[in-house]
Ligand SMILES: [Zn+2]
Ligand SMILES: [Zn+2]
């Protein structure tokens with residue numbers, strides 16, 4: 004009781020200026036970027052929807068009038084068990100003029116048999132198989148090489164798609180010809196499976212979906228998820244398809260942007276995926292994602308920062324924003340921590356809970372407000388209310404620590420080249436060529 | 439005995455030597471008729487024209503009459519050939535007429551053995567054919583039936599001693615007859631080779647090729663897929679080739695490929711169909727029958743084993759002492775009983791007739807005389823169908839207490855209860871007419887010859903003896 008009294012005394016006695024001084028990290032960075040900016044852009048997006056409506060409708064009509072052939076590429080290793088479900092569910096799509104191309108990247112299970120019989124039954128149009136694994140990028144490239152559609156959709160075998168997902172992800176190309184690629188909205192299907200999955204479901208709704216609407220509006224959207232992304236075939240051909248991963252989703256997006264195309268996030272093109280259900284698996288996945296930030300933004304595509312002929316201000320801003328908020332702020336947070344420890348040592352017992360409360364309030368508010376913007380939810384927002392307080396820990400500590408570890412590993416040791424995600428032969432080449 | 443060679447002269451196609459008359463056949467003889475060779479002891483066949491010699495030899499050896507098919511035949515002016523028939527179905531090679539001296543010894547050996555043969559008639563097509571082959575083998579001291587590669591045979595192999603009775607396209611039947619003889623215990627198989635036959639026409643002349651799984655065309659181009667590691671590009675090797683030199687250049691990153699396994703590899707092969715423009719990896723293997731032109735999935739081809747057959751003890755003695763064939767294949771036709779059961783039923787019928795002598799029971803034998811000609815054409819399946827239809831017709835016209843039993847695919851026995859032999863005779867006449875009509879209608883107007891013999895059951899003789907007597911009376 005004494006502590007609570009003291010806590011409230013402290014909070015109420017602090018002047019606004021002092022409050023900002025103590026919680027500067029929250030107010031200047033996180034609140035501004037992840038609340039004010041996102042909120043404003045999403046609100047603007049919502050308010051201007053009326054004006055877009057006509058354009059979208061015309062685009063949709065144009066799309067249906069042309070009925071372009073779409074190539075759906077599904078690369079993967081040992082995905083046979085998922086392919087049957089995927090192929091069957093694609094028959095439910097509102098848009099049917101597509102060819103399904105499945106690439107088996109050196110599977111050592113029943114995949115080949117399953118896919119060959121699916122092909123025989125007409126559920127798969129093209130099935131190609133590599134006897135030796137070449138990595139996800141080369142598998143996708145093989146699909147691209149033998150595709151004949153005007154648009155290419157990259158899908159993951161273990162995801163499922165809304166009935167109108169294919170239609171909705173292609174329509175934007177028909178009202179905005181500058182687009183080179185469109186990303187779909189990825190939602191968490193197995194959110195009930197574990198606490199870990201539930202937390203990720205909130206993260207996907209919150210930062211990933213909403214964040215991408217806002218990024219797309221600001222023109223700095225940079226990662227088209229491999230689970231659901233559509234590309235103009237011309238655009239993919241001109242960048243030579245996918246490069247060696249990990250992180251090839253972000254990489255291909257940057258490459259398409261560099262060619263001068265715009266990238267769009269389409270919140271009505273919905274895909275559901277399974278996320279890792281254990282923290283261990285989640286850590287492994289995030290280490291891979293986070294390492295690719297260093298590898299691709301800071302190394303491979305650092306020319307985005309150079310004022311050469313392909314320089315584009317939006318690419319520059321996108322990178323700066325990404326690096327600032329992911330890399331710089333990640334380390335700056337430790338400055339904040341040190342700042343607090345050194346300068347407010349005696350107040351730490353109040354500051355830490357207060358930070359927690361600030362973040363949690365922010366999270367609740369944001370989640371509720373943004374929930375109102377979302378047209379289609381796979382779960383009622385209330386389901387997550389109970390988990391919301393944990394998000395401060397999830398974002399503030401868990402993901403931050405994983406990220407720090409990944410950055411250090413990659414900055415110092417270039418660990419991504421050892422990731423077993425790629426076959427060793429490709430990694431060795433990539434490393435020696437500094438890709 | 440005059441053994442000097444000065445007396446050897448050909449006079450009007452004939453050579454008289456050592457009490458034997460050799461008849462010389464050359465191209466001046468008509469090949470259509472060999473009947474004029476009847477009565478001569480041995481033949482000398484001029485083989486300078488192998489085509490001609492082949493036709494004549496085949497006519498002789500495939501003849502149904504032992505007078506012809508067992509006759510010693512010597513080939514004159516024989517030239518090296520690949521024809522298994524000419525190579526194997528003669529009794530000696532001659533380069534001049536002087537050699538009749540040694541040939542006459544050979545001929546006499548054959549005659550001696552011929553006299554030892556048993557002249558039993560085996561009432562089935564398979565039995566007759568096998569007996570004929572056994573006779574030939576016995577007189578020539580042949581103990582094995584060895585398959586010989588033969589491009590003219592529809593299955594690729596031929597057993598000259600047996601196959602000579604069939605045309606090239608009937609070769610699959612040869613295998614069936616051999617299997618029959620195997621089941622009868624006359625010959626013993628040793629694996630030699632497996633052949634695959636067309637499921638439509640039984641031909642082994644098949645052309646295998648990889649075809650497009652979409653359109654079955656074999657018009658395709660195969661290429662290696664090449665994966666360039668540094669840039670993850672992957673495509674057919676033609677993507678990497680140029681018109682200037684042999685180097686491979688990556689179309690994505692323009693680098694030159696250096697070393698397989700280090701900077702690139704070939705993870706698989708892709709086929710492009712020039713007919714339907716589809717790409718595929720798992721080609722179908724199809725087999726085109728060069729005989730009926732059916733295109734068959736290899737998994738539907740009919741595998742057959744080509745064995746080397748050795749005569750068993752039973753087989754060796756069968757030529758001289760005959761053999762009893764079982765009638766397994768026809769035992770299970772609906773509406774019939776087997777011979778064993780017939781004997782038992784006749785036994786009880788005899789007891790019954792003994793007790794009430796007013797009751798008269800007849801037994802009858804029905805033989806389809808020329809039916810093997812038809813079996814040859816319609817094959818095993820057709821034969822079975824014919825017999826089933828025949829039984830159905832007979833059953834409709836006899837009492838339910840009457841029984842039918844097949845002895846072979848050409849001979850059957852009837853037990854007609856409460857029927858005196860005169861009535862039985864009339865009944866059988868009607869049945870024969872009906873059956874002949876049936877065969878005519880169902881088998882392309884084929885005119886079958888149905889013969890029969892009826893006998894009243896004699897209470898003083900055993901059932902088995904009465905059946906034997908009926909058979910003897912008929913075939914005598
Ligand atoms: Zn084809
Ligand atoms: Zn390359």
Ligand SMILES: [Zn+2]
Pocket residue numbers: 636637638639640641727728729730731732
């Ligand atoms: Zn055929």
